[in-house]
Amino acid sequence: MLLAISASVIVVLVLLWEVAWPVVAEKIAQRRARRARIEVDGYDPGRERRAEQRARTLLRSCVNEEEWAMYRDLGFFRVWGALSEGPGRDKSGRGAPYAYLIYPHKPIVAYLPQTRRLLSEYCVTFPDETRPYGSARLPDSDDVLAKWMALTGDERRIIAEANMHLPGRQVDPKQVKRDLWRLGQWEQERLRSIHRGAGSVPSP
């Protein structure tokens, strides 16, 4: 009897070990990863900040005033899609108007402005493999400008280079919906301020 109970206990313990060990091992690995020191060669926060300032100046000089204000106020760009074979083509072969949201160092998100339906994510990077300062990563505003230039200059090419995924793979769809709502509010406010400016009389 005792022998049978002991054997049963041993079997149960072994089974528990088999089930629990992968979970425990993963937790240990996660803990080690969190506590690991990540060596960043020559990272200089001041330099990165100055680089971002230069990048913002360059970006501002390339886009129009509305686009700059959008990026400054909201942190992203909207670029209208120009390919005629857009989604939801009608009998004439013309697709529905579509647009992209450009975030720094995140995938480009394609969507339908009329319905705010998200279409896809285009994962694209602009790595400088010469790593002049130990990193291949452009400043945020340079990354946005590179995407803007590539999309407005040769949309078909950049879309072909990118890896396409369903919405939500990297950019939270709730966040995008919120951003589209913010963009709508921002545009309304901008229109109101323009009308106010047009109707006002300059003071003497």
Next chain:
Amino acid sequence: MKPGHGEVLIAEGDLEVPEQHDELVQAFRAQLGAGMWAAVPRASTGGRREAQMVSNFDDVPVDADRVIFFPRAAGGR
């Protein structure tokens, strides 16, 4: 565009001056040879702005005041 630096002036000159023209052509080719893409920001219709991608120095619009080089796009994860 450079990581950790932002905008870097590579070359500047007057296209009307032959030596400077050659210098600009060489700099342009060197950048494309290094795997960069080149674009010229310009105004489009309706007050919008857009970029024109150029892969040959002769394609650069004569009224362009600058060409911006940036790393070639690659599919991200």
